[in-house]
Amino acid sequence: MSSRLRPARHGTGRAIRRGAVAAAAVLALTGPLIGAAGPAGPAAAAVCDGTKVDTLDFATGYTYLYYNSATGQNCAYTVPKSGSGTPQLIAVGLFRASDNHGVWQSRPDFKYYAGPVRLDARGTCVLFNGQVASVSATSGWGHCGTRSAP
DSSP: OOTTOOOOOTTTOOOBOSOHHHHHHHHHHHGGGSOOOOOOOSOGGGSOOSEEEEEEEETTEEEEEEEETTTTEEEEEEEESSOTTSOEEEEEEEEETTTTEEEEEEEEEESSOEEEEEEEOTTSOEEEEEEETTEEEEOOSBOOOOOOOO
């Protein structure tokens, strides 16, 4: 693993700085190496608040991106297309362009979904990605906001 990437402490889901693009590549190639929170439950419907702004639809799953304009928070989570309830690798990542700050979760034994991961990204672009089993997808930089007056 690159010396620029520092995985979250296992079980914390804490934010990680630096190397968002590299981390996206690592997530796509080696998802289980990245730190994560514990296995998630089946209540994926209410994991993110705000408005759904994008969906990554890939062969084995979906990654959803939400934005809450009241809080400035982006939120993302990944769900499998099949095998829900069966332990499998599921991952999600969310990164902001302004400072390459990112958050992610990945475990080989999630049963229902990975996430949510949340990140304040007012006034900058975000990149989000997801993985289920060995298939992943990345959005590229987009959903660029403008910073509102305080």
